[in-house]
Amino acid sequence: MKTRVFYNEKMKKWFEGVEDQGVIYPEVDPFHTVFRFADNVYSLYEENVTGGSAMWMHLIDGPEKALLVDTGAGIGDLKGLVRKLIGDKELYVVNTHEHWDHVFGNYQFDRVWCHPYAVPWITDNYMRPDVWDRFLDENGRGLKRDFVREDFIKFRNYALFVCGEGDSFDLGDGYRLEVIYTPGHASGGISVLDPQSRILFTGGMHSDNTVISGVNKYYPNECTIAAFLRGLERLESGYSGRFDRIFAGHEIVPLDASYIRDEIQACRDVLADHGCCEASWDTGNGLMYRHMVGEAGIRFTDRSFGE
Ligand SMILES: [Zn+2]
């Protein structure tokens, strides 16, 4: 996947401004570009295998251990790249939520943590060797992008552990990362707070297009605008003042912490007036709406208001 695909012109312009800071280690893994937006964080950029919005994994390199936030689509040798960056340091792996573009790389690790509400989706839908078939034609070549079946990792079972609000990952020497429950984009949504580096890793909440689909057969009430707002308000009331920057799972990195306030306002606007949006379009599966406040915004459907 030599060509870059961008979600919009704003993202393209931003990426072209930072691209020369990115490093690719083609002998290990040609599919990820490594950036350093903070001293002890490696941000790994992965082109989206469906041609959609590219995604980020973030590797927090602590004093004794490291934490990998999300695992991407399972393309390339992410594990080899992580070892190249942190050596044989002990590694935790966590999923910010249950969507495929954040968890299909899990099979190369022995143990992965996620929120309890992400577990049924992952175990029912993704614990099977054919998960990548959806991206491939009958000859094993990419449907939307330039790759082949062999570019993906091999399927292997792994152990799923749970973490939720109030849990933490201890990276040694007092370096603790805190888990915060932030549903809305997905039922099993978490953010990870690094109070030492004053960074919040948000996974599914990002840039100006956080999607609140309102669709989840396991925990539908956790995929609504109201649920997303609850998580944002928890961040604002319990954690504001402890982070300055947001490292998301898609689009521009970093975002300023003030982005949370604008997202809260966007949710409140829409809940007060369901017709509040600047744009709408047909996805083929119903209408999608967008409402923005400053640089922040949400995308939602008629189902995003819950039952
Ligand atoms: Zn995603």
Ligand SMILES: [Zn+2]
């Ligand atoms: Zn997602």
